[in-house]
Amino acid sequence: MPKMPANKAPTNGGDTDEKIRARNIREILKAATEIFSRKGFDGARIAEIAEASGLPKANVYYYFSSKEEIYRAVIEHLIEGWDDAFAHISVDREPQDAIRSYVAAKLSYTRRNVIESRLFANEIIRGAQFLSRKDRQHMRTVTDEKVKVIEDWIAAGKLRPVDPRHLFIMLWSATQFYADFEPLACDALHTTKLKGVDYSHAAETISETVLRGLLPAGQI
Amino acid sequence: MPKMPANKAPTNGGDTDEKIRARNIREILKAATEIFSRKGFDGARIAEIAEASGLPKANVYYYFSSKEEIYRAVIEHLIEGWDDAFAHISVDREPQDAIRSYVAAKLSYTRRNVIESRLFANEIIRGAQFLSRKDRQHMRTVTDEKVKVIEDWIAAGKLRPVDPRHLFIMLWSATQFYADFEPLACDALHTTKLKGVDYSHAAETISETVLRGLLPAGQI
């Protein structure tokens, strides 16, 4: 019963061996992400995931032994984008540029990954039960690191005093909002679908408002 | 088959008639809110709602004809708090006080109604399918009204130019965050449970940052 061997291709160096397995798993996870995001863990039906990935249900069970295993695998991918936007927050940059870049990057990521973003939000709302201890630790570490950067900026007089953690929550929640709460955002903005312009305005409003509040007087 | 008559007590003026019905319905909705909030629409089991409300399942079905009907009834209550915090935003107040009060009120409401807040978020993420047209229209109207207030303030020179709609999104998302994404917020704030202090700091950070960015130079 050769299920999910962790090793790569057995003997030859090619990818013919792994090709089928890799492609099917990829296809299953892609479909699963979409469906979990739309319906949540309980709402998602394996039959639907199977259909969406073009495989019969029994074949899905050939690669994953349970619904939970699929969900875990999907969730694991979600943290990957966490660091990217945060990378813009670094001591050697001017806070002004850094925060603008951060907001822009986060919004852009959010926009390009609406499905994942929503699934992530869903998972957190449900209590983050399937987020591994390691992943949560990682997020905490990265946040702590960036909190230090803000504190340094404040100490250097480049930023007015502010609680860095609540500041991050402000930025994170505002950028996250547009993807997760799209229907509400659309209602508020009098549109039927969020467009590039909306995201631009969002980025501008968020970074300008926050920056004008944080930079020493007359710096913007 | 006397199910859910809309009329009140039949003949006598007392409340003995309605007491049983009213109490049971209240108990069912209370339990349902809790469970829908934790598990989502699909994840919630009627048997569990029944147990949590201390009634046998069949009795729940005596009052509600389907799971969807219970969900709808629960969702209906959710909009009620929408206006309350917004009421603080009125032209005849100084923007400074108004926005501070708004943020404080919203956070306080959020804190006191974590379950409902989370359920509301869940519903929106899922596409707001069960939010009635009327409710959405109502939210839009209220928002529009408050957008006008902000615009008036800007025109009067009491506020720097800002897109009022994105501003509201900023405020709304930031305040909402603490309840909906509690696990994440806890991680970020290095605590295991959000306390009153955390909400105070949140309120202060949000309103001060935003206000310093929005008020004309030197007004704060």
Next chain:
DNA sequence: TCAAAAGCTGACCAAAGTGTCAACTTATTA
């Protein structure tokens, strides 16, 4: 007091969903 209305409930279904399996086909390797 008594009939009708309201409320209650155990037992039961039909539908849907997760997960299994034995038999089959395709790919790999020596």
Next chain:
DNA sequence: TAATAAGTTGACACTTTGGTCAGCTTTTGA
């Protein structure tokens, strides 16, 4: 090319769950 491993799948077993119902008890009103 033959034996073995990997991949495929229809059919099925088993469980859960939304929802029903017939008959019961309690409340109400005259």
